[in-house]
Amino acid sequence: MxxxxxxxxxxxxxxxxxxxxxxxxxxxxxQQSVSASSSLPTTTDSSLSLDVKAAIAVDANTGQILYAKNAEQTLPVASMSKLLTAYMVLKAVKSGKLKWNQKITPSSAAQKVSQDTSLSNVPLKEGTSYTVRSLYQATLIYSANGAAMALADAVGGSQKNFVDMARKELKKMGITDAEFYTANGLSNGEVGDGKYPGASDDAENKFSAKDMAILSQKLIQDYPEVLKTTKITRLEFDNGTDKTQMENWNWMLPGLAKAYTELPVDGLKTGTSDSAGACFAATVNKDGHRLITIVLGAKHESQEDVSRFEETQKLMSYCYNNYTYTTLxxxxxxxxxxxxxxxxxxxxxxxxxxxxxxxxxxxxxxxxxxxxxxxxxxxxxxxxxxxxxxxxxxxxxxxxxxxxxxxxxxxxxxxxxxxxxxxxxxxxxxxxxxxxxxxxxxxxx
The missing domain is CATH 2.60.410.10 (D-Ala-D-Ala carboxypeptidase, C-terminal domain)
Structure with missing residues (x-):
C-alpha cells in the first residue's frame, strides 16, 4: 500500500x-518583445553635418526618427516653450474652460513684460481686455511674451499654477527630463512678478530635441488646427487705438525671407536667446507625409541671421533625399x-x-x-x-x-x-x- x-x-x-x-x-x-534602446546614438548619420548643438527629424504620425544629433541633451529652448503654452490653451478651449471670443485682462506682470521693447511683444494696455484668440495668435505668430503670460493666467489662474499644470502635462507625454519655469520661455527673473517661486532668476526652460519633437507631435496630433495659425505669415494685432503689424518669425513660410520653395512648411515655432542661440521647431507636409524637425543652438550673430532656417532646410532635404516613404x-x-x-x-x-x-x-x-x-x-x-x-x-x-x-x-x-x-x-x-x-x-x- x-x-x-x-x-x-x-x-x-x-x-x-x-x-x-x-x-x-x-x-x-x-510573448517576448524586442528590447528597446534606452538612448539614441550621438548621431545617427555622420554624413550629415549640421552646425547646431542638437537636432532631430521625425515622422509626425508614427514618431519614427529619421535623424538625430545630441537629441537627448537638455538645452535652453527660449520661445519654443510657447508650443506647450499653446497646447494648454487648446486643451482648455476643447474642455470648455476657455472660449476663443472670451475677453481676459492681462495681469500687471504680463502687461509690464509686454511693454519691454527689447523683447518680442505686442504692447498690452493696462486695464484693457483682449480675446483669447487674439492673444493666442500673437503668441504663436509674433512670439509675444506678455500675451503668453496673459494666456497662462487665464488657463491656470496664476503663472505658478500654470507652470505646475504644464509640468504635469509634460509627464503625461512621457517627457520627464525637461525644465519648465515660464510660459513664454524667458528666464525666471525676466518675467518680474510672474516668476516661479523657489527658482533662481536665471532658471530657464530646457528641453532636449527629442522632448521638443514629442511635444510638437502631440500638439499636431491632438490639435491639428494649430497649423491654421502657425502658417499665417502676417497678421494685424488690434490694440484699440493702435495696431501692431505682426510678421511670423518663421521665415521658412511661403513668401517670407527663407521660404523653402520645394516643400510646404506650415509651422511651428522659433526660439531665440543668448543662452539658447537660435532654435526652430518646424514641420513640413509633402504628399501627405508630414515631418517634424527640431534644431537647437544654431548660430545667432544678428537679428537677420538665418542659420537656423538653413540648417533646417538641410535636415529636411536630407530626409526626403535619403529615405523613401514606404506604405505597408x-x-x-x-x-x-x-x-x-x-x-x-x-x-x-x-x-x-x-x-x-x-x-x-x-x-x-x-x-x-x-x-x-x-x-x-x-x-x-x-x-x-x-x-x-x-x-x-x-x-x-x-x-x-x-x-x-x-x-x-x-x-x-x-x-x-x-x-x-x-x-x-x-x-x-x-x-x-x-x-x-x-x-x-x-x-x-
Missing part, C-alpha cells in the same frame, strides 16, 4: 513538473514571422498579418521585402498556453514588431521597431471535447 502511495506522489509530481514546463514554454511563444498595406505578411499559439483550437497555431495600413521610412536601397516581424500575442486574449479559440479571420490578436537588419529603426517612444496591430490570416475553430481531452492526456505523458 505504501508503495502505491509513494508511486502516486511521484507520478503527480512528475505530471506537475511537465505541465509547468509546457505552460511556461507555450506562453513564451510570441493591410494584410501584409513578413518573412520569418512566428505563428501564435492557439489554446483548444483545431489548429495549434495561427499565422498573422498587418491589421491595418501603416508606413515606414526606409533608407534608399532598403526594400520592404527585407522587413521581418516578430508577432506578440495580446495577453488579454491568452488562456493558458495560447490565444483562446475560436478565432475569426482578420481578428486583431496582438502586435507585430517590424524591423530590418539593413537599417536601424528608432522611435520617439524608445522602440527599435515599428509596432503595428496583428490580425489572424485565417479562422481557427475550437476543437471538440474529445480532441481536447486526448491532447490533455497525451501532453501529460
Amino acid at each position: 505504501e508503495f502505491f502511495k509513494s508511486l502516486k506522489k511521484q507520478v503527480i509530481a512528475f505530471i506537475a513538473a511537465i505541465a509547468v514546463f509546457l505552460i511556461a514554454g507555450f506562453c513564451g511563444v510570441g 498595406a493591410k494584410g501584409t505578411t513578413f518573412k520569418n514571422t512566428n505563428a501564435l499559439r492557439v489554446h483548444n483550437g483545431k489548429d495549434y497555431t495561427v499565422s498573422v498579418s498587418l491589421a491595418k495600413k501603416t508606413n515606414v521610412w526606409l533608407k534608399n536601397g532598403v526594400s520592404k521585402s527585407q522587413l521581418t516581424a516578430k508577432a506578440v500575442g495580446n495577453k488579454k486574449l491568452y488562456k493558458k498556453a495560447g490565444l483562446e479559440a475560436p478565432l475569426k479571420k482578420g481578428q486583431t490578436v496582438g502586435t507585430l514588431q517590424i524591423s530590418t537588419s539593413a537599417q536601424k529603426l528608432y522611435y520617439l517612444n524608445g522602440d527599435t521597431y515599428l509596432k503595428a496591430d496583428a490580425q489572424t490570416t485565417k479562422a481557427v475553430e475550437k476543437a471538440n471535447i474529445f480532441v481536447i481531452g486526448w491532447r490533455t492526456l497525451t501532453s501529460l505523458f
